[in-house]
Structures are given as structure tokens and as C-alpha cells.
Amino acid sequence: MFFSSGFRRFLNVCVAVVIAVLMLTGCSSVTQKNKAIEPDxxxxxxxxxxxxxxxxxxxxxxxxxxxxxxxxxxxxxxxxxxxxxxxxxxxxxxxxxxxxxxxxxxxxxxxxxxxxxxxxxxxxxxxxxxxxxxxxxxxxxxxxxxxxxxxxxxxxxxxxxxxxxxxxxxxxxxxxxxxxxxxxxxxx
The missing domain is CATH 3.30.2030 (TBP-like)
Known part of the structure; x- marks a missing residue:
């Protein structure tokens, strides 16, 4: 199973985009949770x-x-x-x-x-x-x-x-x- 170099680049870009989206989504969730915490x-x-x-x-x-x-x-x-x-x-x-x-x-x-x-x-x-x-x-x-x-x-x-x-x-x-x-x- 050999993929062409163009297809591998396409897969790498897709994986990078998915990882970036997951990281941004996770970070914004943490930020939103921290904003909800009030001081005692x-x-x-x-x-x-x-x-x-x-x-x-x-x-x-x-x-x-x-x-x-x-x-x-x-x-x-x-x-x-x-x-x-x-x-x-x-x-x-x-x-x-x-x-x-x-x-x-x-x-x-x-x-x-x-x-x-x-x-x-x-x-x-x-x-x-x-x-x-x-x-x-x-x-x-x-x-x-x-x-x-x-x-x-x-x-x-x-x-x-x-x-x-x-x-x-x-x-x-x-x-x-x-x-x-x-x-x-x-x-x-």
C-alpha cells in the first residue's frame, strides 16, 4: 500500500487541521470553564x-x-x-x-x-x-x-x-x- 506523495501530503494536512481544531476546541472549553469560576x-x-x-x-x-x-x-x-x-x-x-x-x-x-x-x-x-x-x-x-x-x-x-x-x-x-x-x- 503505497500512496502517492500528493495523497500523503493531503492526509498530513487533514490530520493537522483535525488536531488544530481539537486543540482550539479544548482550549476554549477550558477558558470558558475558568470564566465561570467565581472567587469565594x-x-x-x-x-x-x-x-x-x-x-x-x-x-x-x-x-x-x-x-x-x-x-x-x-x-x-x-x-x-x-x-x-x-x-x-x-x-x-x-x-x-x-x-x-x-x-x-x-x-x-x-x-x-x-x-x-x-x-x-x-x-x-x-x-x-x-x-x-x-x-x-x-x-x-x-x-x-x-x-x-x-x-x-x-x-x-x-x-x-x-x-x-x-x-x-x-x-x-x-x-x-x-x-x-x-x-x-x-x-x-
Missing amino acids: VNEIFKEMYSAVTVAASANGNEAKFRWKNNTKPFPYKEASWSDVTVFPCEEGKGKLKLMATTYDQGLGSEDFSAQVEKVRAAWESRGLNVRTVGSSKNNSEIATDLPYGTTVVYSAGAGGESVEADTECFAGFKGDESSAQVYPGEKA
């Missing part, structure tokens, strides 16, 4: 809660922070994502918004740069990149961006301090709340 929402919450509690304690005012629409003391000691309001997103996903404030300090119109710099130093000591968001006579703000799209903003102003954090939308936040792990807060 407990880990997202842990990073967010850590950044918020560090900011809340940097100026020694952690006992003054409140959350849940300023109705409850901020749970500096420990919390889980099931303690935070989950806001709905598209396609059965949810995102977290966490806000802790101290609006009872009555700081007046003092210079807030010292407070902001303490929070900046505390975040940077944990390896976070910090950027200035805004500054005015009555308010100063800095922010840090955590993995998976979470942004945490610290503000110091005439009324007091606040720390706000927002996550991206993830299906896990609309999942079983009994899977929410409790994490301790961190101190600056």
Missing part, C-alpha cells in the same frame, strides 16, 4: 471586613462606629457577609455594601489630615495601595481597591469618620447564608 465570597468579605475594621480602629475610635443605618454598634469584634445587606444584581447575583460611621464626634472644622494619614499608614502597612479621593475644608477621603473589585473609602470630616465598602456582583452573595464564615476584625 467568604474571602471577599474577609478582605473587605479587614480593611474596614483597620480603618475604624486607626484613630482609636472603633467603639464609636455604628452600622446598619446608624442603628447598631459596629461589630468590630467579628462579622460575616450574612450580617451585611446584600443588594440584588443581574442574573441572580448580589453585592455587599458595608458602611460604618461615627457622626457623633462633632469634630468641627479642624484639619483632618492627621486622621486620614493614620488610616493611610494602617492600610499601607498591610500592603494595600491607597489613593486620595478628595479633600476639602470640611472633609478628606482616601480609598483602597481590594482584589475582585471591592473598593473601600475612608472619610474624615466635620461630622466624624466613615468607612464605606462596595463589592462587585457575585452569585455567592445570593447563596446559602449558612455558608457565611465569621471573621474577627483587625486593629490598626
